[in-house]
Amino acid sequence: MAVTKEKRRAPKPLDAEMLRQLGLNHVARYATTRGKLRSYLTRKLRERGWQGDDAPPVEAIVERMAALGYVDDRAFAETRAAGLARRGYGPRRIADALRMAGIDEADGQAAGEAAGAAAWDAALAFARRRRIGPFAADSPEPGPARDKALAALMRAGHTFEIARILVDSEPGEVPEAPN
Numbered sequence: 527m528a529v530t531k532e533k534r535r536a537p538k539p540l541d542a543e544m545l546r547q548l549g550l551n552h553v554a555r556y557a558t559t560r561g562k563l564r565s566y567l568t569r570k571l572r573e574r575g576w577q578g579d580d581a582p583p584v585e586a587i588v589e590r591m592a593a594l595g596y597v598d599d600r601a602f603a604e605t606r607a608a609g610l611a612r613r614g615y616g617p618r619r620i621a622d623a624l625r626m627a628g629i630d631e632a633d634g635q636a637a638g639e640a641a642g643a644a645a646w647d648a649a650l651a652f653a654r655r656r657r658i659g660p661f662a663a664d665s666p667e668p669g670p671a672r673d674k675a676l677a678a679l680m681r682a683g684h685t686f687e688i689a690r691i692l693v694d695s696e697p698g699e700v701p702e703a704p705n
Contacts, residue, residue, distance in 0.1 A: 539577035540570065549587045553596040557605070560597055561628015564588050599633040607637035614652025617641040619683025646703040649688045652679065659692035660700045666693055 540548070545567060552558065552566050567584045576582050591597045603624050610620045620641040624634040641648070654661045658675045666672050672693055679689035687704055695701045 537574045539575035540582070541577045542583055545570070545582060545584070546587050546590075549591060550596075553591050557602055558597060559599045559602050559628045560588050560592055563591060563597055565628070599629050600636065602627070603629045603634045603637040604640070607634075607641050611641050611644050611648045612651065614648050614650075614655055614682060616648055616652075616679075616683030616685070616688070617645055618685075619681075622683070645684065645688065649679065649682075649684045649692060650700065652682050652684070653692045659695040660697060662697050665696055 538544075548570055549563060549567055552563060558566075564584060567582075567587060571582055571584070588597070592599075606623060606627065607620045610623055615623075617638060621634070621638055624637065629637075653659050656675070656678055657663065658679065659666065662675075666675070676689050676693045679692060680686065691701050691704060
């Protein structure tokens, strides 16, 4: 005898109050940006539909959450940039992450400048974590292993100059930051 699956009821289409409540629940649970909140509400509208003749007030809800301080793109950018820098990511990768999070140029500028100032420390953290250059067990030799380490640093968002200095350094000898 086969077990039949219960049919799920289609969720009720959203109205303005339900959409506002979804947005409020989302910002209460997650650190988010205006762009991410907008995407979340749009996705919910796509999934459940809209009940009403007028357009859904997505932009009004997003702006209201920002006005109340529930969504702060600048604080989000600074926190995300600092966390990525501690993990060893460079300014280019941090800028990409902020752009993907929906942070506009103005809100991400201070975080980008801080990431640029801490680029050497971030590169050292990445090299330490991946055992590259001064943190490697063996001296670097030209070949695939060196190229792989160089590529890893470049993918992490560091400049070629910083990556080359770290990859070419001897184990145990941490080089000074380039000017």
